[in-house]
Amino acid sequence: MRSVMIQLRSIKELHTFIDILEQYPGNYEIASGSYAVSAKSLMTLLSLDLSKPFKLIITSNDADEVLQKIQPFILHE
Numbered sequence: 001m002r003s004v005m006i007q008l009r010s011i012k013e014l015h016t017f018i019d020i021l022e023q024y025p026g027n028y029e030i031a032s033g034s035y036a037v038s039a040k041s042l043m044t045l046l047s048l049d050l051s052k053p054f055k056l057i058i059t060s061n062d063a064d065e066v067l068q069k070i071q072p073f074i075l076h077e
Helices: 011-021 042-046 063-069
Strands: 002-006 027-032 035-038 054-059
Touching: 002 063, 011 042, 011 063, 035 042, 054 063
Parallel strands: none
Antiparallel strands: 002 054, 027 035, 027 054
């Protein structure tokens, strides 16, 4: 399991992000506050406040490749 902080700044970025995740098997969750939702669900993600960063939790054998593909959305300190 891997986790990173991500920021999705627009609906276009949200669509791109989901399109990337849908290419890989595994479980992808967005943790927001005290709950977690599927990171592959457009309707669920649209209900979140996109102005705030989210924690992405990846449970997949392809985690390294997924992290490379979603680099533009990862927050770097």
